[in-house]
Amino acid sequence: MLSWKIVTMYLNSCRKHDVEPNSAVLSWFSQAKIQSSQNEKCSITISLDQLKDADILPLKDVLMSSDSSHIDAVDLFLEFHSDLGKECVVDLMHGINAKLRVVDLQDLSLGKEFLRDLCQGGLACQVLNLRSIHIQKLNMIGSFLRLHTLNLDFCTSLASLRKDCFSGMPNLMRLSMCETRISNLLTITGALSRLPSLVELRFQSCLCCKETGSCPGLQGQQKLQTESQEKDESLVSECNKVLRNASIALKNFVTHHPSPICFEKHYRDYIISSLLGLEVLDNFPVRMMERELAKMTSAKYYEYLPYKRQHKESVVSVLNKREMGTSGVHFQKPFKPKQLYPHRNGQNFFLRSLCAAKLGSSTWPLLHPLSNFNHTFKPENKKLRPRQFEYHPSNQSLMVFGTLDGEVVVTNHENGKMVGYIPCIGAMSSVLGLCWLNKSPSKLVAGSDNGSLKLLDINNMSPEVADSCCSSIGATFDDFEQLTSLHVNSTDDQLLASGYSKGIALYDIGSGRRLQLFSNLHREPINVAKFAHHSPYMFATSSFDNDVKMWDLRQSLGQPCYTASSSRGNVMACFSPDDHYLLVSAVDNEVKQLLVADGRLHMSFEIASTGSSHNYTRSYYMNGGDYIISGSCDEDVVRICCAQTGKRLRDVYLEDESGNSIFVQSLRGDPFRHFNMSILATATRPSSKWEIIKVNLLASRDSGGEHCYGQCFQPSCCLGG
Template structure:
């Protein structure tokens, strides 16, 4: 029989639930674990104080079976038990020469900030967190006093995630894991997390899935003849197997492959100069191309599959940042670029050299009327008009064919309009998002004097975008306020309930991935990319970013889902210390970082997964 393992990881830098649980799952003998500890505990075992005054296990099991309809008397018994517990715990701490912490915010086992002076009533806990059969577990968690916590303890539903992910674990953070704890954890996990993509319940090998495809079966659960009449006719379709393969590959890649793709000093005559990306966009029809603009006003077209430069446009005149980029769909060699000084230009990449030239060919270049303090440009579905918005209350409409500004819509919002986006399928409908907290839908056929509707966020809106089929709007407001709205009338479809930081400058951006199946979200004060199901809001995975050269965290400036590859995305990441550094990093969720050495430019960025770093 293998020796049982106890592990203490208090005060480490660990923060990623997914990679941490995957690493610890390789230790089947791990029975005691802690990332934070009770004040009175020196080792990883169960805390004696947290077992004093609580209902015994026999009563706990019977309460779990009685159900909600017979819980009135049990509730009073639990209240009395909680009162007795509070006295017992205080007495125990005094005997142990410990004092309770002050009302400074501390993490509890749900990953939320709390104060020891504010303990919820047990009946509120029962109503909001679990049913009557989980009273004992809820009381124990609310009474827990944290000490030496690692960052992972502040993650929402941290305890439940670890309990479900490590089924052999018996003690977590000096609290024993009882049957009711496991029941509660399973319910919380199923509500807030997605175990595998597309609601897959269990891991399957790629070989097994391919064998089933060749045999014309979808899974072992169809071998039961009594269930054949309920068979889904789409189970054997190509999307089903594609999604199954993705779920299998993602489930086996706890540490996704990340690599930068913008360190191309060789395009300069001065080899020491480095590109500094500020904005990027995938090509709409060529899966290998991407364009990005830099902080120095350059526009670069790159083959992101092999790292070769397909076109390079140097900055013209004074150095200004490229904040707006948008490809044309019907004329895919053309690209609209907008600088923060208001200069708007249409380029034809067929006329762009791959390197810096002594002379620059201006053929295929169209310059438009300036839009002051520009932050965004976007072309409509007909490729005949585009919008420009920025740090003003106005939006300009341009004609691509003539180069003229058709109209300036004034005072569309009460504060600056950070983003204006056309719908994917209608050349007339567009949405605007503003720091005045409003998102508005407009129709050009109404010469937009009044919006079709207005919907509001609780903080300033950073951006808005349409889902690929135009059924939804994805709205991102300051500090992780991310919502999906019904595009037809602006009603909230899903609130993704991402943890806030309290910063008024934590600008959040979100986009779709895998069509409209998932959303990816990141913020400029955080080094994490969050991936959520767009239909349920459940969290699928978090990806943390670190600079492999310095070990410093890299925050998320912008990000995009790859329109041609499921579970692929790119992120513009910025490291501020010791020096400002920006990289476009490709993220492949289906491949493991253990293959990073095979990638020609994947050596300097890693995901943040080291245990105890």
């Protein structure tokens, strides 16, 4: 039985620290005494809003004393508002950590340092409630070995989870993250898969449910379904009936406070198929038949690993098999030599196996902003502001970017050194068009939105901003007003320019002379005109009139080879590396792949639309053309999809150093490195700057210690590629 000794100890400690006894603390100890006298489990509930800073030391002295051994559990609550200093709260929790059972810190303004200490230091509590806490990136890598319930509801700044944030929670069974900013379905599910005991999860809630368990209102219906299923599970009709009833119940099940992840297509199916031990999702139970259906749906729309690999392999295992001359790689379907990935024992096969192994172990890709390099700064510490960029077609270390101020910069993106700089190719203009020549690797064409077109030679460029001049400029082309894009053909003799007009211009690259102006090729402005990779005569135009047209310079341009239409305005089109396909991107994530030969639809990529008529989408092929990347100017995500099946492989979400979303303006696949790309991103704040971010899907962000950041504004986001 708990004696009055503990109360006496508290009073003595108050005198020792020259503190007035707190009546609330005395009442907590009295309640503990009553529990002890009734042979109940002896616990104490501490309300932080009834404490002052001065109360912490006496209270901690008592609870840490050996005479308080009868109190085996302490619950820490914040009911209304607390004026306690953060240091006092930390001191109290650390002092009584071994006895903590429930810690409820909802709505408490904790600060970054407090949260960092909490997440990295860990707690011994069983229930942790951090509702409405201001936290942007969850990184709970400390020891939470006893934790079985974690509540992060209404943490409206929480947007991402770090790779190992749940590594110290082997017994976590219940997790709630309603009304957060969590949106990355594939990455978040990868983090949750590290929780071996997770059985209840929710990103949205039933209105009547405060906890994560199954809604009580569904229990009667569940019982009927279970009885029906148990009568004869072998009958297909009964199984279909169970599925139909469950589907109807789910559609009628109204949820509230959803996080953005809930609006991802096939959200529930993907999570259920990925988290095999999950029993309840969003207060709705996961039935056996639903799980089987979810597996089929996920396999239809998502790719677990690239190149149809179904099981993760280590890099060492792949290399060993290569040395032994074996493959041992699992495919979803029996292999067919004429299908997508031939030659199981060839060099390409093992290269793809190596990529699959690396990507499978790198859920969080490595992101590296080019602004980390000193070359992005001009005199007086003014930063260069990229507006367009292109990889070099034959030198894997070079990249050129044009700026909002009309500058052209050639950089070695591997070591951060500036190779060449041109101060301005057109007065008061932004560079919207860049294209390297194919057979003259030192030359490129740059065009700005004021119509200026220049042929530049990097051999004549100065690597220093202060020493730069215009001596590197070769031919000067006739102006093309309101230019948005340009492209050089495969033989380097002709150049196409398009702009905010219904026609295009054809130039002779050697002389800079405009050969011909083709008017009224479309009913609305032509955003992009692109030559094929292997034919110097074939090119495609994409227009806001919803049409994409294929043209042949050997024929009269009075009539296109064919016309293909989208349901919305086309932002761009580009050829696959082998010129077999044309990748077309229309406003608001309408992305499809056409057959170059006749314009027939080959593949439609089912990317969810946002409903915005200003969400300009751009898509490109990655190295080799097996996968495409797609991003839109109103979204902070780049999606990677298989070019042959349309299945989603990965999503890459972008944010600045403060955890704020940044949005995709343009992107390119690295032509030399598998599953590498660069993204031109910007934020919405007018004072922000543009940023080029390199992305490596085969390396881990956490192991490399790199993070993406950069903020920028977004004028003319519909223009160019």
